[in-house]
Amino acid sequence: MGGFLLRRLGHALLVVLLVSTVTFAVVHAAPGGPALLADPKLSGAERQAIETRLGLDQPLPVQYGRWLARLARGDLGNSFLFETSNVSAIRARLPNTLLLAGTALLISLVVAIPIGAASAARPGGWLDRLSSGFAFVAMSLPAFWLGIVLILTFAVRWRLLPAGGASTVGSAGSVTDRLLHLILPALVLATAGTAELLRYTRASARGVLGLPFVRTARAKGVGERAVRWRHAMRNALIPIVTVIGLQLPRLVGGAAITETVFSWPGMGRLGIEAALARDYPLVMAITLLVSIGVLAFTLVVDVVYFIIDPRLQADR
Amino acid sequence: MSGIRSLATPLARATLTRLALLGALAGAACGGERNAGDAGTQRGSQSPVTAGGVLRIALINDPIFNPVIAPDLGSVMLNKVLFPGLVRPDEQLRPVPDLAESWEASDDGLSYTFKLRPGVVWHDGVPFSAHDVKFTFDQIIDLDSGSRLRSDFAAVDGTDVLDSLTVRFRLKAPFAPFLTLLGYNAGILPAHLLRGAPLTQSVDFNRRHPVGTGPFMFEEIVPGASVTLVRNPRYYGSTPLLDRIVFKVVPDINAQVAQLRAGELDFITVEPATLASVQDVMGVKVLQVPVVQHYYVAFNASRPLFASPVVRRALGMAVDRDAIIKGVLRGYADMPRGTIPVALGDYFDDSIPPVPYAPDSARVLLASAGWTRAPDGKLRNKAGKPFAFSLLVDKGNPTREQTALAVQQDLRKIGIDVTLRTMEFAALVRDHVLPGTFDAHLIWWTTPPDPDQYAFYHTGQDNNNVRWSNAAADSLLALGRRTMDPVQRKEIYRAFQRIEMIDPPVLVLFYPREIQAVSDRLQGLPTLGIRDALRYSERFAMKAR
Numbered sequence: 069m070g071g072f073l074l075r076r077l078g079h080a081l082l083v084v085l086l087v088s089t090v091t092f093a094v095v096h097a098a099p100g101g102p103a104l105l106a107d108p109k110l111s112g113a114e115r116q117a118i119e120t121r122l123g124l125d126q127p128l129p130v131q132y133g134r135w136l137a138r139l140a141r142g143d144l145g146n147s148f149l150f151e152t153s154n155v156s157a158i159r160a161r162l163p164n165t166l167l168l169a170g171t172a173l174l175i176s177l178v179v180a181i182p183i184g185a186a187s188a189a190r191p192g193g194w195l196d197r198l199s200s201g202f203a204f205v206a207m208s209l210p211a212f213w214l215g216i217v218l219i220l221t222f223a224v225r226w227r228l229l230p231a232g233g234a235s236t237v238g239s240a241g242s243v244t245d246r247l248l249h250l251i252l253p254a255l256v257l258a259t260a261g262t263a264e265l266l267r268y269t270r271a272s273a274r275g276v277l278g279l280p281f282v283r284t285a286r287a288k289g290v291g292e293r294a295v296r297w298r299h300a301m302r303n304a305l306i307p308i309v310t311v312i313g314l315q316l317p318r319l320v321g322g323a324a325i326t327e328t329v330f331s332w333p334g335m336g337r338l339g340i341e342a343a344l345a346r347d348y349p350l351v352m353a354i355t356l357l358v359s360i361g362v363l364a365f366t367l368v369v370d371v372v373y374f375i376i377d378p379r380l381q382a383d384r
Numbered sequence: 385m386s387g388i389r390s391l392a393t394p395l396a397r398a399t400l401t402r403l404a405l406l407g408a409l410a411g412a413a414c415g416g417e418r419n420a421g422d423a424g425t426q427r428g429s430q431s432p433v434t435a436g437g438v439l440r441i442a443l444i445n446d447p448i449f450n451p452v453i454a455p456d457l458g459s460v461m462l463n464k465v466l467f468p469g470l471v472r473p474d475e476q477l478r479p480v481p482d483l484a485e486s487w488e489a490s491d492d493g494l495s496y497t498f499k500l501r502p503g504v505v506w507h508d509g510v511p512f513s514a515h516d517v518k519f520t521f522d523q524i525i526d527l528d529s530g531s532r533l534r535s536d537f538a539a540v541d542g543t544d545v546l547d548s549l550t551v552r553f554r555l556k557a558p559f560a561p562f563l564t565l566l567g568y569n570a571g572i573l574p575a576h577l578l579r580g581a582p583l584t585q586s587v588d589f590n591r592r593h594p595v596g597t598g599p600f601m602f603e604e605i606v607p608g609a610s611v612t613l614v615r616n617p618r619y620y621g622s623t624p625l626l627d628r629i630v631f632k633v634v635p636d637i638n639a640q641v642a643q644l645r646a647g648e649l650d651f652i653t654v655e656p657a658t659l660a661s662v663q664d665v666m667g668v669k670v671l672q673v674p675v676v677q678h679y680y681v682a683f684n685a686s687r688p689l690f691a692s693p694v695v696r697r698a699l700g701m702a703v704d705r706d707a708i709i710k711g712v713l714r715g716y717a718d719m720p721r722g723t724i725p726v727a728l729g730d731y732f733d734d735s736i737p738p739v740p741y742a743p744d745s746a747r748v749l750l751a752s753a754g755w756t757r758a759p760d761g762k763l764r765n766k767a768g769k770p771f772a773f774s775l776l777v778d779k780g781n782p783t784r785e786q787t788a789l790a791v792q793q794d795l796r797k798i799g800i801d802v803t804l805r806t807m808e809f810a811a812l813v814r815d816h817v818l819p820g821t822f823d824a825h826l827i828w829w830t831t832p833p834d835p836d837q838y839a840f841y842h843t844g845q846d847n848n849n850v851r852w853s854n855a856a857a858d859s860l861l862a863l864g865r866r867t868m869d870p871v872q873r874k875e876i877y878r879a880f881q882r883i884e885m886i887d888p889p890v891l892v893l894f895y896p897r898e899i900q901a902v903s904d905r906l907q908g909l910p911t912l913g914i915r916d917a918l919r920y921s922e923r924f925a926m927k928a929r
Binding site: 098099100102103105107108109110111113118151152160164216227231233235237282297310329330333337338341345346 | 448534628809810814849
């Protein structure tokens, strides 16, 4: 287990370095440039002064070298857009994204796994048909459209829920208020993931339920409930853990759209703003952080694999 | 970047009637009686103004609380409330006293002496003085400070503190727009908090703890979500009526509309394409204000295709502006003449007839310039080369994209082959407009409320991206900046506009109006674009529900 972890960490470090290099090349290759410099009213001298201040007058390899050197010292640099350190810009937004993505993931798990398992037990039954229909529709709905429709219905027409933001200004700290603000964006963000997870759970459970050991369990008189949940689902969940692991990039990426529609002050929106404004340091910092997050999550998934599937330890 | 219009023009009066109509449609108690000349005249209601309440305004980005280094719209809006300047514009775009009580210009126009208002204190209680003014302008004219106002005040040589309430500006040359620019974006900063470090590095001040002299003080920021300002009990002007102003960061226009309709926002500005979603909504009224902007198609005059004034004039006659204003802008724009918009009041020469839509005359003009219609219907010169060029426009703004499409269609009708290319605004500006690598692009200028367009259309100036050069216009533009007498200035700029009709620097498409969708509870809004209206935030009030 120790050697495995070390090897995985080594890989992860390489991947992070690769991702940062590619990101650096890509953001600089994008047309345009920092929004600060895209003001047609700037005079040549003013533009020059800004470029010097931000270090943009240096050749790209030098800029990349400087970025790496700062990173080695644990310094993620300063944002062009906010004139603050990237760490503080991200720190102000990250908790909101974690809250939103975490809630969405929780909704997906709570809804998809039991329903997926139940559908698998009675394929073609009313629940199966209903959940298949839901999955089909949910996967097809774009988040921005669903978001606007929910806002118009629940906030504008019925005025039951807030139309946007993470809390009512002035009432920060109230748990009820925060929860009310969380409902719609979390539902929108969870929709596609829930559908996907539902389909995978159903397929995986169907596969496992047809295996000989299930028949054996039934034959030796184990109750149907225990067969389904203790014997079958435990095995069916193994591939599902991977699918859950793959949700993280989507939760962060998908969060950008959901966060914009719901004016949710999260990191996904920050990333979009940074990319649009060509805030190179902030784009780099966010990409780095997200890739580290994804890698860490994958690592956790692998460890969970180890725990739920003893065969993998033997294979090694 | 601001909007002020003169109510003296017939156009503006027509606007008033329209406002009243729209207000009535929206179910608002809309009086519409306004007194020209009195800045801050209330719009929308005649019922007595009540104190208290919270106003919620939409922002599209997190602001930087520093008027000298932050040119983006979100920052400009916040900074107008937090940081008053020496003067502010009235509804006629004339500078009126704000932090300065009075001023005097020397006869040669080379020095201005300002008497500051006594008894003004910063939000932290420290007295405001002439040293703050000097500090601010030392920063503004310093290239290394990160100042974004330097070109506005390039004429300023330096400032001297005469006593704690008297400050003198020394100018390198007479500069007529000086007072107007003082009331534009030049909010005064507190020297006692910012001295000693570069402005861009005063992060705590710029992002978390701004201190100004305005009617509302900073209370709280939630990054990416909101900025809350609270009434300043020590404000030097009339007592602010609202308890708080909340600026909510809502980047998406559809989300802004939804929040306005849900009663979670009280003020947003919308594009014509979004207009339908805020019209006829209970509790929402739609207002419009002409702003100091001109939208245009820029032709690269340094390219042979567009070098001839005859060709540029012909192109102007081939575009149906009236159809664009009615179709794309839903009527929320004014018919243009030259580059000086109607919002500049007397400086706008309404005796000049607008360029007519006359495709046949355009063809005749183009024929005289050597472009004749070939059998395939395309315009070709003697060498058989077709009249073809690409028109660049920024992506994502429906008004500009649709306008570009209309221009393309109109020019195609007379046999000109226009290829549309859309790209991000930053790419358009940095990769094409500034280096001059374009045939044509569709863009706009937002100018201070002064007719001075030296930087944009004088030969060889930094912002003359179209490389237009006209000797007569050059001398008029130079004369206009150093002429102090408003009557003479008016004549100078009217002559400039007549030159523009013969030798158009750009193809002016329209002068847009700012469309404001506001809660019908909002009172005390002056007839100004939102940026300038925010300089009168102490008069805003929210009627009780």
